[in-house]
Amino acid sequence: MSNTGDIVAKLWSLCHILRDDGVTYNEYVTELTYLLFLKMLEETKKEERLPKAYRWRELAKRDGLDQLDHYKRLLLDLGKPDVKDVLIRAIFTDAQTRLRKPTNLKALTAAIDQLDWFSAREEGLGNLYEGLLQKNAEDKKSGAGQYFTPRPLIDCVVRLLKPDVGEVVQDPAAGTAGFLVAADRYIKDRTDDLYKLTEQQGHFQRHSAFVGAELVPDTHRLCMMNLLLHGIEGGVDLADTLSPDGERLPKADLLLTNPPFGTKKGGGRPTRSDFSITADTSNKQLAFIEHVVRALKPGGRVGMVVPDNVLFEDNTGRRLRTWLMELCNLHTIARLPTGIFYAQGVKTNLMFFQRGKTDKANTKAVWVYDMRANMPAFGKTRPLVVEDFTEFEKAYGSDPNGGAKRKDQGETGRWRCFTREAIKARNDNLDISWLRDTEVEAEEQLTEPDDIAAALIGHLKAALEAIETLSEELEPNGAGEFAAEAAE
Known part of the structure; x- marks a missing residue:
């Protein structure tokens, strides 16, 4: 040690x-x-x-x-x-x-x-x-895992997206600042702790490069402490990104985030004046995606964690995905293993996309990497490590925006390409899998009571969210929504 x-x-x-x-x-x-x-x-x-x-x-x-x-x-x-x-x-x-x-x-x-x-x-x-x-996050009794993204995952995303000097890096759901600290470390490792930079560049990196918001006061406190100890002065506001506060966040060259999952308490909706796709939903993860797209500068890039339902949910979810693929080049999705988050057994994915210079037809094809099928049972006895991402990073390539040469591995491989036309034929459902899925078998291998409990909680949360989503869709405004879509 x-x-x-x-x-x-x-x-x-x-x-x-x-x-x-x-x-x-x-x-x-x-x-x-x-x-x-x-x-x-x-x-x-x-x-x-x-x-x-x-x-x-x-x-x-x-x-x-x-x-x-x-x-x-x-x-x-x-x-x-x-x-x-x-x-x-x-x-x-x-x-x-x-x-x-x-x-x-x-x-x-x-x-x-x-x-x-x-x-x-x-x-x-x-x-x-x-x-x-x-x-604290590893200790299930603390309940802090919901604010803590595993560092091997964060470091993988940062290595792929390559933060650079002079860029504004935003995390609209900053938690304890894991993504921002990792981006800062990446830049410092390549600039001799900023000593290779001009005085003006160094000042920007310390005071203006890293921005974001965190809603929970105690978590914001931990976030500010973490930033301070890594030489970053401020930058993250105590604020609700889905309120008008989110509109005031600086536009980003790079956005890294693991936004909260679930619905807003009390069924509340976002109160953003600039939201058009998710204004009527209490689904936080969908609303955060609209924020992410709107927060990007032209050419800005994104690496974010999203739960499975973002990829397949109908109605608002489908409109959001269609809108995103028009405005952005959604070039990569990684299906993550279950059990990698300390406090929740939810199924998650990494999405990588870049804001287009125009607002039309930016996504030509989506590459999907399956890290979920035939993977070990992750949990307390088998935590996620850096090496678990080696093959994915190799497949992704050296271009942060997915432009490196890539090779489809076919139906027996983990890495496949799906054209925009093929996705359109799926009604823009991006929950794409082709390998035999042994997730259930993986969960059966769990031995730690904490891991078993986390898996059960994950399934219960997913079921509750599905019920809440269905309830929303059955509301009067939901019925009108269906009618409008049918008329189309």
């Missing part, structure tokens, strides 16, 4: 202390975020961003009720609207501690002080924090 791995394990072990204080796993990571933020500002010599009374050493030296009361004041004051530092205000807005016992706060501050901070700095404080987020 690396030094960072050791530190993450030590930090995670502290959560057992806090469970006696009524602190849940997710709250524990949020609690740690407040404390680690203060400590990391000390370690990186950036404490001038904080009032002297609220720096790490002032907190850590105190004991008992004095320390706990001081900590509560600190959380309250650093999140006030008049705090000028935007990042500090974002991390501490509405912050409150779940700790009730002074001994637990002392245990946390003492343990954090005793960590091997020299090694953590050498390996990167951002890596330490990402390790902590991953640990």
Whole structure:
């Protein structure tokens, strides 16, 4: 295990202390975020961003009720609207501690002080924090997996789409900023940590290159912390992309995202004035696709995770796919294995497309890679790894926009090409499979109770979403929709 791995394990072990204080796993990571933020500002010599009374050493030296009361004041004051530092205000807005016992706060501050901070700095404080987020997501009890996309998947998408200096990279459902951090790392690896860039280019990369939105306040807090520790200042708003806030996000050269699945709470619809295809649906994943297309600059490219129903759902789903293939070149779909997400057993896909320079007939053919059939049972005992994407990346080729030479592997291979005409003959249904599907057999191989539960939950969620979709279509406006389509 690396030094960072050791530190993450030590930090995670502290959560057992806090469970006696009524602190849940997710709250524990949020609690740690407040404390680690203060400590990391000390370690990186950036404490001038904080009032002297609220720096790490002032907190850590105190004991008992004095320390706990001081900590509560600190959380309250650093999140006030008049705090000028935007990042500090974002991390501490509405912050409150779940700790009730002074001994637990002392245990946390003492343990954090005793960590091997020299090694953590050498390996990167951002890596330490990402390790902590991953640990939290892997723990089924935390429920954080819904905000955490597996890093091997993220890194695969980033390698294929090749983020470049000067590009605006957007994630409209940023979660803990996994895609944005990976894109930043990709660019830094090719520019000697930005040292090869001009001062102006470096400033753009740190302050303007990465943008997005995150709806959940606590997740946004973790997101901002993650960005800070990777040298990215801000960029992700606490906002609902499906509201007018989403219209204000900067247009993107590259959009990377794993948007939330399911329907908006209470059957709510998007409130975007620019939405025409999905304005009347509460289906979040369909609405996010409309946002993604509208958020792209001409020539902008996309890599995004979508559930299966996006590929086959009728009515709004079909109109959306037809519209997307007109405006964009939808060149690649990868059918992902089941069981790769920590908290949900849903079936997912990767979609890659590029916004056309015109609005007509941009998709000529769609290449589909099947990573799902005849694959291992992924889960706790067999996590997703980088090597699982090797053959797909080789088939995809070196052109980010799918223009590399590709060879159809036929009915026995995983990689096939379907013309736009062939897809049209399927009523623009993109849920295309040809290999014998052994997913059920794969699920039968699961042995971990957590993995079995995740698979069951996935099937139940899919069934509930199908019922909600059908209910929507049977509403009066849905009936009118059918009539209009029949008239066509």
